[in-house]
Each structure stands twice: as C-alpha cells, then as structure tokens.
Amino acid sequence: MNKFAMSGRRIAHIRGEKMSAYFDLSEEERLIQQTARDFADSEVAPMAAENDANGQFPRGLVEKLAKLGFMGMLIPEQYGGSNAGNFALVLALEEINRACASTGVTMSVHNSLASSPIVGFANEETKKKYLPKMAKGELLGAYALSEASAGSDAASLQARAVKDGNEYVLNGTKSWITSGAEADLFVVMLRTDPSERAKGISAFAVERDTNGFSVGKKENKLGLRASSTVQLIFEDARVPAENMLGSEGEGFKIAMWTLDGGRIGIGTQAVGIAQACLDASVSYAKEREQFGKLIGEFQAIQWKIADMAMNIEAARLMIYRAARLRDRKEPHTKEAAMAKLFASEMANRAAREAVQIYGGAGYLKDSSVERYFRDVRITEIYEGTSEIHRIVISRFLLKN
Numbered sequence: 154m155n156k157f158a159m160s161g162r163r164i165a166h167i168r169g170e171k172m173s174a175y176f177d178l179s180e181e182e183r184l185i186q187q188t189a190r191d192f193a194d195s196e197v198a199p200m201a202a203e204n205d206a207n208g209q210f211p212r213g214l215v216e217k218l219a220k221l222g223f224m225g226m227l228i229p230e231q232y233g234g235s236n237a238g239n240f241a242l243v244l245a246l247e248e249i250n251r252a253c254a255s256t257g258v259t260m261s262v263h264n265s266l267a268s269s270p271i272v273g274f275a276n277e278e279t280k281k282k283y284l285p286k287m288a289k290g291e292l293l294g295a296y297a298l299s300e301a302s303a304g305s306d307a308a309s310l311q312a313r314a315v316k317d318g319n320e321y322v323l324n325g326t327k328s329w330i331t332s333g334a335e336a337d338l339f340v341v342m343l344r345t346d347p348s349e350r351a352k353g354i355s356a357f358a359v360e361r362d363t364n365g366f367s368v369g370k371k372e373n374k375l376g377l378r379a380s381s382t383v384q385l386i387f388e389d390a391r392v393p394a395e396n397m398l399g400s401e402g403e404g405f406k407i408a409m410w411t412l413d414g415g416r417i418g419i420g421t422q423a424v425g426i427a428q429a430c431l432d433a434s435v436s437y438a439k440e441r442e443q444f445g446k447l448i449g450e451f452q453a454i455q456w457k458i459a460d461m462a463m464n465i466e467a468a469r470l471m472i473y474r475a476a477r478l479r480d481r482k483e484p485h486t487k488e489a490a491m492a493k494l495f496a497s498e499m500a501n502r503a504a505r506e507a508v509q510i511y512g513g514a515g516y517l518k519d520s521s522v523e524r525y526f527r528d529v530r531i532t533e534i535y536e537g538t539s540e541i542h543r544i545v546i547s548r549f550l551l552k553n
C-alpha cells in the first residue's frame with residue numbers, strides 16, 4: 154500500500170464538483186487528486202503571482218510537495234517513493250499547474266524526466282543512492298538533452314563523454330535546462346561515439362557538485378518565470394562509470410522513452426493552465442457588466458466559454474488515455490505526442506480567449522490570465538515542438 158492509500162477518512166471530504174465522472178477514478182486516485190487540489194489552492198496559488206514577478210522558485214515548495222508524496226510518484230516503494238504511477242501523476246499535476254505552471258513543470262520534470270529514467274535504467278547502487286533522496290525532495294532532478302545547435306534535432310548533440318578508466322570525462326554545454334539553477338541531480342545525454350548519430354549517445358546521472366560542472370547563464374523568459382532555465386557547462390567533469398544509465402549507445406532511446414512520459418506531463422500542464430483560464434473566464438463573465446448586463450449573458454462570451462470547456466475535456470481524456478497506456482507498459486509514443494500536441498494548442502487558444510474575455514483587464518500584470526497567457530506559450534515548444542509531434546504521429550501512420 155502506498156502513502157496515498159493510508160487515509161480513507163479523507164475521502165469523505167472530497168469535493169465532487171470537478172470530478173472526472175466520465176473516467177472512473179479509484180478511491181486512491183480521487184484522494185491524490187483532492188490532496189493536490191487542496192494543496193494547490195492553499196499553498197501554491199497564493200504565491201504564484203509573486204514568484205512569477207520575482208523570477209524565483211521557492212525551494213520550500215519542493216519539500217512540501219515531497220511530504221505529500223508528489224516528488225516520488227514514479228519511484229517504487231522500496232526506494233521510498235509512492236509508486237503511484239503516471240495516471241495518478243497527471244491527476245496531481247493538473248491541479249498544481251492550474252495554480253502555478255512554474256511549480257507544475259518543476260514537479261513534472263523531477264518525476265517524469267529525472268526520476269523515471271533512473272528507475273528504469275540505473276544500476277541498483279545508483280538507484281539506492283539517489284531515489285530515496287529524490288522521493289524526499291532532498292535531491293531535485295533535471296534533464297539535459299538540448300544544446301544550442303541540437304533542439305528539435307536532439308540526436309545531433311555534441312557534448313562529449315569519454316571513458317577514462319572507471320570514469321567518464323564530460324565536456325560541452327547544454328542549453329535550456331529546466332530547473333537547472335536549483336537542481337541537485339541531472340540526467341544528461343552525451344556523445345560517447347562521434348562516428349554514430351543516435352546510437353552514439355549515452356545517458357548519465359550527474360551530481361551538481363561534480364568538479365568541472367557548473368551552471369551557466371540563466372535565461373530571461375516570456376513565461377514560467379519562477380522556473381529556472383539555464384545552461385550547463387562541463388569542463389573535464391568526471392563521473393563514475395556506474396552513473397551511466399543503461400549501456401553505452403542506449404542514451405538516445407532512453408531519452409526518447411523518458412520524453413514519452415514527460416510529454417504526457419506537459420500536456421497535463423496545458424490542461425491545468427486551460428482549466429485555470431476557464432475558471433477565471435467564468436467568474437469574470439459573472440461579475441463584469443457592460444451595456445447594462447453581465448457579459449456572461451452575451452452569446453459571444455457564452456460560446457467562447459463553451460468551446461473552452463469542451464476542448465479541455467477532450468484534451469484531458471487524451472492525457473488520461475496516454476497515461477494509462479504508459480502505466481500498462483503498452484505502446485504510447487503516438488498517444489503521448491497526440492495528447493501533448495492537442496492539449497498545448499488547445500490551451501494556447503484558451504488563454505487567448507481568456508484574455509479576450511477580460512478585455513483590457515486581461516492585458517494587465519494584475520490579472521491572473523496575463524500570466525496564464527505567457528506561461529502557456531512554452532507548452533507548444535518544450536519537450537518537443539508541435540511540429541515534432543506532427544512528425545512523430547505521422548511516422549506511426551505512414552511507416553507501413
């Protein structure tokens with residue numbers, strides 16, 4: 154039994170208004186969703202605007218998320234995780250992202266992109282060394298695939314790992330690394346064989362305090378301003394050979410398998426932001442008056458709200474399906490790409506409409522929808538652009 158199952162009494166307190174009645178949730182899943190919703194409302198949402206304005210991620214939130222079991226959702230119980238799985242993770246992630254997308258991506262990257270490949274591919278010693286601390290939030294995880302010249306074309310990455318005895322010597326620079334300013338442990342893809350393309354890449358777990366490793370420039374971004382995005386610099390950094398995930402040459406496949414899960418998380422982020430846009434739009438439509446009546450009485454506003462709600466439901470179902478497939482270890486690369494693509498494009502439309510419903514008020518820093526509009530843009534870009542997802546999906550359809 155994992156730690157979410159412990160408190161049956163709390164089920165009685167679950168609010169039912171946003172339950173996904175169309176998709177059966179177990180008691181435990183409902184509890185996870187409700188716990189995340191309560192935490193998002195009480196602890197995350199009140200700080201979101203301030204963290205965005207300061208451009209700082211409060212490390213204390215990681216510890217609080219960890220106490221609820223949200224930093225070890227894909228980590229088996231034997232290593233201190235809750236082993237709740239991808240479906241439970243998306244239930245929690247939607248709620249956290251509804252309150253603050255910067256917190257949401259920190260949680261998503263830690264679970265899906267950092268802990269998951271360590272669970273899947275690290276040797277036993279490495280798992281024992283890192284996973285319990287990751288589950289407790291003592292080690293925050295990040296994922297380093299991209300480079301300045303290797304974004305969508307990830308297999309062209311150039312940063313090197315060269316074997317030297319029982320160690321690998323790392324050199325090169327990684328770019329656009331989410332959580333990099335705060336993270337303690339990085340899953341890093343590096344080239345071990347320059348004569349190969351994808352098959353010349355290997356994956357490593359790299360600790361922050363490794364000699365020769367440093368965090369470079371912190372990027373100044375449009376949105377997700379409380380989540381750091383940095384360069385990572387390797388200058389003759391040495392890591393033990395046992396920190397390799399899988400074996401030499403398997404790194405690209407590990408990276409892609411990992412991203413299949415991460416993309417479900419980012420699609421969930423998009424659904425969470427879109428839900429926040431819808432919630433804000435509905436309340437504003439019920440309070441703002443023009444031409445002597447509430448703007449919610451105008452069909453133009455009603456139709457926007459109806460379309461937003463319908464498209465959120467559709468995206469959520471696609472996310473749920475992809476997460477269930479991943480939990481069942483069934484093929485899900487296409488479904489994850491479809492869910493992330495649909496959800497991110499849907500959420501960008503929803504944020505645009507929310508700002509439109511707010512009118513001038515939505516263009517002001519004081520309004521929540523201004524932040525949603527900025528935060529949501531990246532969901533069409535990171536963990537694979539919309540164009541890459543169309544390539545992934547069409548390859549599945551056309552390959553035979």
Ligand code: CAA
Nearest residue numbers: 298304305306307308331351406409410486535536537541
């Ligand atoms: N699972 C397992 N293996 C996979 C896979 C998957 N989902 N997708 C591909 N592979 C395997 C292939 O089968 C192939 O192996 P074989 O040769 O043995 O068959 C190997 O990987 C190479 O695959 P491709 O030939 O398809 O490689 P490609 O160079 O054509 O690239 C791509 C494919 C889909 C375009 C890929 O490069 C891609 O996804 N690019 C986008 C990169 C991306 O998403 N970056 C995100 C950065 S991380 C991030 O954004 C985190 C954050 O900030 C929050």
